[in-house]
């Protein structure tokens with residue numbers, strides 16, 4: 001990747017000595033993945049055995065497609081097994097592909113949950129070109145210091161004591177939220193007209209938050225699906241806090257004083273102006289249009305992105321999901337170094353939900369990194385595949401725990417959206433210093 005893909009330094013910890021003959025993962029009857037050892041050095045089958053440390057994020061990439069692929073994690077060193085012994089109860093790492101036929105795309109990542117775990121990667125009889133990166137990031141701990149907790153939120157029902165109204169048109173969102181911000185801070189916030197929607201009736205606007213001495217640039221989009229009001233309004237609420245930062249939170253203040261943010265508050269402006277559908281007013285799902293680029297909204301978004309493309313540290317596309325069973329749903333390129341920062345943030349969100357009694361699901365089963373990142377049809381895949389900018393899709397579940405448009409939902413949206421932006425910026429800061 002050519003630019004900006006440097007939020008974290010990754011260390012390649014793979015050495016050929018870690019590729020051990022005689023140990024491999026075999027499919028057992030049922031669902032278990034299993035480690036065995038047969039005839040030691042005589043056995044052609046071999047796996048990479050990687051001792052892991054808690055406090056690191058591991059990213060595994062293949063330069064070429066391996067002959068086979070099975071991945072598991074065990075809690076003791078499989079090299080200590082005797083001939084013919086097996087080990088059951090292996091965990092599956094968080095990967096879209098961990099067994100069966102090898103797909104073209106099979107990169108994955110893993111975060112050890114306990115000390116003393118071993119990652120076992122069986123790749124067939126020929127050792128492929130491998131990259132196993134160790135990102136020494138303390139999970140949770142180093143975001144704790146600078147985690148931003150949003151003040152108590154109000155709802156979006158449009159009542160006298162509400163913060164806003166979910167039914168606002170896109171122009172009303174600008175008029176109620178973004179325009180007063182811009183009027184208050186004319187030296188910091190500017191806006192730019194970026195074109196009309198596909199019907200030619202509605203204007204698309206971008207807001208640019210530019211501190212005098214900025215150190216980095218982020219590109220942020222909301223409302224590409226106009227049915228996701230709690231999402232783009234939660235985002236707007238976060239920007240109010242950022243703009244009025246008094247310096248008491250170092251992360252928020254870093255954003256306010258050192259980060260230029262190029263924002264499209266609502267991409268799907270036509271549908272957000274009344275109908276509030278996922279699709280735009282001619283029925284196109286804009287977040288499936290980036291390969292075809294058939295819609296004005298898509299072209300306007302790409303045009304704006306390309307004005308800043310060379311400077312961008314990352315892009316974030318905020319969504320709201322109807323998922324009622326998933327706790328977390330985030331997509332990003334696990335090949336990009338920004339993945340560490342985002343995984344760390346997701347992990348923190350998971351701990352936050354657990355503290356609130358909202359989840360008991362194991363964290364590594366409830367989000368799916370990497371699923372869409374190879375597809376150019378999505379904003380996310382298009383930005384990364386063509387321009388090398390790490391891109392996160394962050395979904396907020398407005399039906400998972402609380403009623404739509406409720407104060408509780410706003411609380412989660414503002415907290416989580418805000419912290420993704422803050423932590424993404426801080427990750428880069430750690431490299432600068």
Ligand SMILES: [Zn+2]
Nearest residue numbers: 225228319320
């Ligand atoms: Zn969406």
